[in-house]
Amino acid sequence: MYWYGPHVGGWGWAAGLGSLLFWVVFAVAAAVLIRTFLRGSRPPYPPNQGSGTPPGHGPVTPEQILAERFARGEIDEDEFWRRMTTLRAGRQGDVPPGPAS
Numbered sequence: 001m002y003w004y005g006p007h008v009g010g011w012g013w014a015a016g017l018g019s020l021l022f023w024v025v026f027a028v029a030a031a032v033l034i035r036t037f038l039r040g041s042r043p044p045y046p047p048n049q050g051s052g053t054p055p056g057h058g059p060v061t062p063e064q065i066l067a068e069r070f071a072r073g074e075i076d077e078d079e080f081w082r083r084m085t086t087l088r089a090g091r092q093g094d095v096p097p098g099p100a101s
Contacts (some may be wrong), residue, residue, distance in 0.1 A: 062087050063084065063087060066080060066083055066084060067080075
């Protein structure tokens, strides 16, 4: 008489757990696919932290950073040449004047 009750065979919890596991795997797979398609062909992170230099091609010099800032329009031509002159003067051993004590 009670053969078809809620505890038939003791496998009721396994069906619920299996269903939950299925939906978790489905949600993770959907998130990975969406993220992959939204990213497109971009790499997951910029090479050399946004310097534009591919990894393995040496360190980025201050002159390269300054040239990139000028190319992006962050600084004007006068500012570019003033800073470039300062950089090159510092490389020749000249010490720029510090604040007055």
